[in-house]
Structures are given as structure tokens and as C-alpha cells.
Amino acid sequence: MFGVVVFPGSNCDHDCYHVLKHVLGQPTHFIWHQEESIDPSFKVIVLPGGFSYGDYLRTGAIARFSPVMKAVARFAQNGGIVIGICNGFQILLEARLLPGAMLRNRGLRFICRDVYLRVENTDTVFTNQCASKRVLKIPIAHGEGNYFAPPHVIKELKDNNQIVFRYSGPDGTLDDYNPNGSVENIAGIINKEGNILGMMPHPERASEEILGNTDGLYIFKSLIKAIELHSNTGAVRSVAR
Amino acid sequence: MKAKVYVTLKKGVLDPQGKAVQSGLVHLGFKGIKDVRVGKLIEIELEGLSLEEAQRSLKDMCESLLANTVIEDYHFEIGDAPEKVTERCILSEGKVIA
Structure with a gap:
């Protein structure tokens, strides 16, 4: 079962819910930000995009203190899968569930357009369906997506294969395809244990034929596969290696 | 008691x-x-706080919410009026500089 957290100011919550429930036919429920616990029947928690708490102070800084975030942290500690998209990624960073921080985009402008992502690690619960398609076209929509982390953290991310998505060209080349100035073209990372993903691009906006792009489904279908495997074998984690 | 917290990259x-x-x-x-x-x-x-309590509390506020210490430094001033600063405390990366 999928849970989509709703913060005040979330605006991609319904998109995620729609794709999971109506496009992919998965049992999906909203989880209000005041909830203090997450039912164990949830297998995946989605922190959706938007402008939680008006992005006041810093993006994600206030949402991090929502009661539900303590529950999300516990859920993740117990091996539950968490995916933070855009503002959800920013919240995961502020909550220190993922390393690093977001700066304003290099060009200062809010960028809303399709970008290409090179899938750097297909051995994760979020990307196990991407082996056949290593470059995805998915839109970004953010003003603060300029990923930053100190050099020793970047080294750790690389050593542990935690960089999952890099901004690239359609052919997977990295040069000249960094929309926002992110260190190492980083568009998405996972934690060491491999059960928490943060990504700036919006897969839920690229999951229906009628919208002209279904590349986002590779990510949601990977999650569904991971849940299936979990229910069969009890092994939820595909460890980042 | 008034405090001014400065947060910079x-x-x-x-x-x-x-x-x-x-x-x-x-x-x-x-x-x-x-x-x-x-x-x-x-x-x-x-x-309702002593100066020392205020300093400790402000440091906690900075570390937990006001600054993101991955990318930001902070320092703060405590005083009853801006022109009459009674205590100045500068913190950077957790170290008291002055």
C-alpha cells in the first residue's frame, strides 16, 4: 500500500495519488501531516512536491518538524521505502534523512521543463525497472534544486553508489546538461541503506500516454516490483552497492 | 530581551x-x-530567560531550525535595544569565535 503525505502547501500530492491509484491500480491513501504514526500496512511513503509551509525560511525546513516526519523517520528506520519528489527531496535533506542541502538554482530562475536523467544505479528499489532504459525524460519544476554537499559527502555518495540520477543529455552525456548547478549533475540520491530516495524531477508528471510521456512509470513500476519481491521473500532492501 | 540572528551562506x-x-x-x-x-x-x-539561558536556547534554535549548517553559518547578538548590545556571541561551525 502506498501513502502520500499531504503537507500544507503540497501541490503534487493528488498527481502522485492519481498515478499510483488510477494509472497503476495500487492501493493508495493520503496521510495528513498531523498524523503521528504510519500504519505498518504501508510499504511506500511518498513525500510529494509543492511548497510546504510556503517554503518559508528554507524549502522543507518547517515541514521537517511536522508530526508525520517523525513517523516517516521511524518508518524508514524499520526498512520502509520512502520517496521524496522535489519538495519531498528538500524535506528529506532538511530532516537529515539524506545528506546535503539545496541552494537556489544557479541561474536564479524557477525552471519548469523536461530534462533527461541518466540512471546511475539500477540496483535499487526505485530503479530496478530501468535496466532497459538508462536515460529517462522527466520534467523538473523548482527554484531550489541546486544540490550541494561538501566534498567528503560527495565522495561517500560516489563510493557507495548513492547517486541514482544525474542530469544528462538525451544520449546520457553529462557535459552542458546541468540545469541548476547541482554538484556532479546530481538529480537524485539514496541513503546508504537504499530505502530512501530523493529526486528533484517529477515522475508523476510523466506517467500517462495522454500527457505524452510515460518515463516516470519506470520508477513507480520499480517500487511495485520491490513490494512484490518483499511480499514474496521478505527482503525489502536492495542495498546500494 | 531582543536577539538578532544572522544567517549567511x-x-x-x-x-x-x-x-x-x-x-x-x-x-x-x-x-x-x-x-x-x-x-x-x-x-x-x-x-523570562537569563542571558546564559538565552544564549544556549538561541544556539539550539540556530542548529535545529534557523540555519542549515550544511550550507549556512550563523551568529547572534543579544541585547535589550539594538544600540545597547549587552552580549555578542559569534558562532561559526559550532565554534565560539568571540
Whole structure:
């Protein structure tokens, strides 16, 4: 079962819910930000995009203190899968569930357009369906997506294969395809244990034929596969290696 | 008791906003601008705390919410009136400098 957290100011919550429930036919429920616990029947928690708490102070800084975030942290500690998209990624960073921080985009402008992502690690619960398609076209929509982390953290991310998505060209080349100035073209990372993903691009906006792009489904279908495997074998984690 | 908390991007962290302001100032014809960094000033009114308690509390506030210490430094001033600062405490990366 999928849970989509709703913060005040979330605006991609319904998109995620729609794709999971109506496009992919998965049992999906909203989880209000005041909830203090997450039912164990949830297998995946989605922190959706938007402008939680008006992005006041810093993006994600206030949402991090929502009661539900303590529950999300516990859920993740117990091996539950968490995916933070855009503002959800920013919240995961502020909550220190993922390393690093977001700066304003290099060009200062809010960028809303399709970008290409090179899938750097297909051995994760979020990307196990991407082996056949290593470059995805998915839109970004953010003003603060300029990923930053100190050099020793970047080294750790690389050593542990935690960089999952890099901004690239359609052919997977990295040069000249960094929309926002992110260190190492980083568009998405996972934690060491491999059960928490943060990504700036919006897969839920690229999951229906009628919208002209279904590349986002590779990510949601990977999650569904991971849940299936979990229910069969009890092994939820595909460890980042 | 009033406190002023200053939050700035760490040295070495790119400040796109500062760069944009700098280029704006240059375009307006201002000369001699070497660098511009944009930060935040947060004013907090405190009550019922000793100076020491206030310092400790402010440090906690900065570390937990007001600054993101991955990218930002902070320091704060505590005083009853802005012109009458009774205590100045500068913290950077957890170290008390002055």
C-alpha cells in the first residue's frame, strides 16, 4: 500500500495519488501531516512536491518538524521505502534523512521543463525497472534544486553508489546538461541503506500516454516490483552497492 | 530581551542571489564592488530567560531550525535595544569565535 503525505502547501500530492491509484491500480491513501504514526500496512511513503509551509525560511525546513516526519523517520528506520519528489527531496535533506542541502538554482530562475536523467544505479528499489532504459525524460519544476554537499559527502555518495540520477543529455552525456548547478549533475540520491530516495524531477508528471510521456512509470513500476519481491521473500532492501 | 540572528551562506558555497545583486549594482553604475553575499536577519524577542539561558536556547534554535549548517553559518547578538548590545556571541561551525 502506498501513502502520500499531504503537507500544507503540497501541490503534487493528488498527481502522485492519481498515478499510483488510477494509472497503476495500487492501493493508495493520503496521510495528513498531523498524523503521528504510519500504519505498518504501508510499504511506500511518498513525500510529494509543492511548497510546504510556503517554503518559508528554507524549502522543507518547517515541514521537517511536522508530526508525520517523525513517523516517516521511524518508518524508514524499520526498512520502509520512502520517496521524496522535489519538495519531498528538500524535506528529506532538511530532516537529515539524506545528506546535503539545496541552494537556489544557479541561474536564479524557477525552471519548469523536461530534462533527461541518466540512471546511475539500477540496483535499487526505485530503479530496478530501468535496466532497459538508462536515460529517462522527466520534467523538473523548482527554484531550489541546486544540490550541494561538501566534498567528503560527495565522495561517500560516489563510493557507495548513492547517486541514482544525474542530469544528462538525451544520449546520457553529462557535459552542458546541468540545469541548476547541482554538484556532479546530481538529480537524485539514496541513503546508504537504499530505502530512501530523493529526486528533484517529477515522475508523476510523466506517467500517462495522454500527457505524452510515460518515463516516470519506470520508477513507480520499480517500487511495485520491490513490494512484490518483499511480499514474496521478505527482503525489502536492495542495498546500494 | 531582543536577539538578532544572522544567517549567511558559508564561505565557499556559491550564492546565486548575491551574484545577481552584485551584477544589479554594477549595472546601476556602482563602482568598487568586489563581492556580494545575501543572508538573513531574524529578530527574536525573548522573555523570562537569563542571558546564559538565552544564549544556549538561541544556539539550539540556530542548529535545529534557523540555519542549515550544511550550507549556512550563523551568529547572534543579544541585547535589550539594538544600540545597547549587552552580549555578542559569534558562532561559526559550532565554534565560539568571540
